Structures are given as C-alpha cells and as structure tokens.
Amino acid sequence: MTYQFTVSPDFSPDYISGWFIFNTWLQRALGQSIHLEMMDDFQQLHQAIEEDRVDLIYANPYDASMLVREKGFTPLVKPRGGSDEAVIAVRADSGIDKVESLPPGTRVATTDDPDVHLMGMIMLEPAGLDQGSVELKQCGSYVLVAKALLQGACEVGIFLDKAFDELSRPIQSQLRPLVRSEIQVIHHSLMAGPRLDSEVEELQRVLLAMDQDPRGRNVLQGLGLVGWEPVEEEEAEFMIDLMETLTYSPG
C-alpha cells in the first residue's frame, strides 16, 4: 500500500525540495511507500482531506480540529522550538505608532496562511477592526505583503514572524513592526490518519531520532528545522480548544 502525504499549502516555497527529500528519507526509515503530493491551495487540501485521500500531513493548526476530531488523525510531532507567531507591520515612515491608531477602512495586506491571518486579525481588534471593517488584500507570499506596504497599496501587513525576519535587509529597513504575537502554543504538527494507526509508534520513533544522525539533520535543515518534539494527545486537544476560542464569533 502507498500512503498519501501532503504539506499544508502555507509552507515556504524555499522548502519545497526539502519536503520531497524528507519524504524519501521517511520512506527509507519506515520501509513503507509514501507518495508526497503538494496541494495548490487550502481548498484543494480540504477537498483531499474530506475525500480521505490524505494519510500523513504537516498540518496548519487551523486544520487541527477537523483532522483530529472529525477525521481521526493522531498528532505525532511538532517542530522543536517552533511555535507560529505573527507580526503586524507598517511602512517605516508611517505615522501610525500603535495598533489603536488604525482607523476603520484600513487596507490590510495578508496571505491565505490561516493561523497567521487569524493571529494578525486578533492583534487588530484593540483598534475595533475586524474582517468587516478593514479592506483585505490577499497576497501570494509574505514578500508580496511587504511589497503592498512599500508601494502604498496597504497601510498594514500581517506576516508570519519568521517570514518577516527573513525579509532582505533593504526591505526590512523600510518596514516597522507595530506588534508581535507571543502566543507560544500554536504550532504546525505532523499528523497521521487512521490508515497509518499501526505505524504511529514507529513514525514517532524515527522522527524523534531524526536529529541524531548527520543525514537526518541535513534533511531537517532542508526544512528549516532543528528537530521534532512529541505532541501529546492532550496538548493537541488544548491547542484545538484554544484555536476554537480564537475563531469563535457570537451568533
């Protein structure tokens, strides 16, 4: 049997080859056939999950609830020291010095990365801003979010913190972070679907040992990671509850 593996479409394009190399490594380590298919967008991903065409996924926390509670996935591991955080930034020469100064109708550049967008929108709430009172411009990458700010197409940008910190110095010097999230408990995780139930222990064993040999460390480096940490079932449930409080909107 060939298992189906996919990666949440918000992965950085810099790591696309890294994920294929990881898949090759994982097949050897497990002695199983695994096919990696990258999805173009979240719509395609959600359709594949709905049709039970995914066995292994590097999942965005936004999808964790559906995967665990509706589709019976088991969280395996998360990146070591790697929680997802967001940055709200403006142009360096902007007159805006705090979130509370942003008026209704503010143009916000964002991406389709759902957890980062959610964290960003929560950080805009103290200004009384929500989806209905801002003008959202969805960009294909964080570089394009930066470009939207620099070209004056938007006043505010929502970035993944790592993506903001990895912008080139000339671009970063023209931007100014207004606020950074410090949530610490929202993270991507690798999850196994029900067809992989019998392999869960072995998957965790090989993944957790991955940083202990040079070949494994190289593969991790290709993903921008230093290693994996286990995700306990209750930890995953806690994150899912927390995500639900953040996505909750009264009737």
Add this chain to the structure above:
Amino acid sequence: MIGDMHPGDILGEYHEEVIQLYGLGPRKVLVTEREAPYPDGRLIVSRTDTDGIITHVNRSFVEMSGYTEAELVGAPHSILRHPDMPRAAFKDLWETIEAGKIWQGYVKNLRKDGGFYWVKATVIPNVRNGEIVGYTSVRRKPDRRKVEECIPLYASMKAKEEEEVAQ
C-alpha cells in the same frame, strides 16, 4: 483555597469591599484605581476543572494577575473577581459553558496588588470522549471602546443587584 486580600500586597491607596463568591462565601478584597495595561500581542490562558479550580496558567496570566503560579494553581478562578463585575455576568458564563457552549465577554479582573485589567475573554468547555472535563479561558486585548461601553452597563447591573439584595 482563597483568602482575604492583605494590605501588605496592595500598591497605593485602596478601599475595602466584601464580595460574595459563588460556593465559597464572602471574600474581603482591597481595591485601587490603578489599571494595568494589557500587553500587546499576548494571550492570557488558563484552564480549570469543572468546579472552576485553576489547573494551568500561562506566563502572561501569572504576570498580569500578580500572583505566583503556585498561588494560582489549586485556587478558584474567582481569585480574579473584581467587585465592579456584576454577578449576572458570571451566572451567564457558567450557564453557557455548563451547557457545553462557548462564552465570550468583557471582564474587569482584580490583581493581587489591588489594581485591575480589562480583557476580552472567551471560555470553552474541554470536551473529551463526549464529557466536559474542564474549561479553557483565553483572554485578549480588548477594544477600549467596548470597555467604555461595559463600564456604565456593569455599574447599572451591579446597582440593580444590590437593590434586589437590600429589598
């Protein structure tokens, strides 16, 4: 356990009030007018068991409340109860979460030093194997205009509750 507040913990001038905590009885609280600003970008997170006893707090909770983690874990969540909050708000909260639903509202919390801080709170029941095993409360920085709306609303709700008690 939850005891009365101690003058030695209080920063600045304070006044004394006695609040009735549901299931716990009276608590003497010492209250100042000092507001602690909510830190940008943070979430204050805690978990309780089904009786409202704190089982977990995050670092932001510890910092904002002024208590140590050891003081918080094992204490009832009402350790944060500010006398300006109407009882009806917490009645609505408990009725909602015990019914398995999510509650959201604006809350004025009391710090160990007698000061206060406003939050937008969302409380979710932790359902495991079909049963509620506890609650997670997540607070974030509120829109100040919503807080300004809550101040007179809560004051009038509280005045009404005090009238009812006096009758």
